[in-house]
Amino acid sequence: QSVLTQPPSASGTPGQRVTISCSGSSSNIGSNTVNWYQQLPGTAPKLLIYNNNQRPSGVPDRFSDSKTGTSASLAISGLQSEDEADYYCAVWDESLKSVLFGGGTKLTVL
Amino acid sequence: QVQLVESGGGVVQPGRSLRLSCAASGFTFSTHAMHWVRQAPGKGLEWVAFIWFDGSEKHYTDSVKGRFSISRDNSKNTVYLQMDSLRGDDTAVYYCGRDPPASGFALDVWGQGTTVIVSS
Numbered sequence: 001q002s003v004l005t006q007p008p009s010a011s012g013t014p015g016q017r018v019t020i021s022c023s024g025s026s027s028n029i030g031s032n033t034v035n036w037y038q039q040l041p042g043t044a045p046k047l048l049i050y051n052n053n054q055r056p057s058g059v060p061d062r063f064s065d066s067k068t069g070t071s072a073s074l075a076i077s078g079l080q081s082e083d084e085a086d087y088y089c090a091v092w093d094e095s096l097k098s099v100l101f102g103g104g105t106k107l108t109v110l
Numbered sequence: 111q112v113q114l115v116e117s118g119g120g121v122v123q124p125g126r127s128l129r130l131s132c133a134a135s136g137f138t139f140s141t142h143a144m145h146w147v148r149q150a151p152g153k154g155l156e157w158v159a160f161i162w163f164d165g166s167e168k169h170y171t172d173s174v175k176g177r178f179s180i181s182r183d184n185s186k187n188t189v190y191l192q193m194d195s196l197r198g199d200d201t202a203v204y205y206c207g208r209d210p211p212a213s214g215f216a217l218d219v220w221g222q223g224t225t226v227i228v229s230s
Contacts, residue, residue: 033214037155044205044223045147045155050216088155092215097169099145099157099215 004102011108017077020105022089024070032092034072039086084109112136119224130191132206140184143209146191148202196228
């Protein structure tokens with residue numbers, strides 16, 4: 001069981017906006033920036049969002065994040081079929097001196 | 111282009127050792143921290159270990175402390191993961207990842223992964 005809690009699944013129809021939550025604690029999300037990754041089936045993870053809503057080159061601005069206290073959220077607007085993937089939040093934990101990954105959320109585009 | 115290539119995976123008996131390598135190219139390796147992350151079959155991502163750009167700081171997840179050791183050779187642009195006393199629950203795809211300066215421990219480049227199977 002992950003210290004960072006994500007819903008196991010989420011879904012939406014093309015064009016919709018969906019959000020994926022990530023809940024932690026004061027020693028991780030409450031203290032540090034949250035990073036988000038996308039993993040398509042059979043491939044390595046890809047960095048989507050880092051350092052307070054920064055996106056690597058090539059990541060569309062349909063992807064954004066937010067944080068309040070010890071919780072963070074990834075938002076995907078204008079949902080597309082190619083967004084169907086697993087999504088993970090990750091953050092450094094000051095107490096554990098470890099990077100923590102959430103359990104992952106499988107996004108289905110209906 | 112920027113690339114990370116892992117190698118060294120394979121099938122190994124419980125209790126034995128394996129050393130993974132991750133060769134970097136296309137960027138200044140010596141200025142980047144590096145991580146190892148693993149993914150057991152059908153499971154989520156699990157962070158394994160981190161090494162600072164100059165090797166001065168290392169951190170591990172609890173389940174591998176005392177068994178795994180991360181190291182790097184900046185002259186060879188390579189990071190290693192020495193895995194001893196391997197157990198069945200170490201079976202996973204192992205990825206290395208690049209951590210740019212001031213990124214908040216974000217892994218912006220990943221290798222393709224190398225598979226480790228621990229089985230008798």
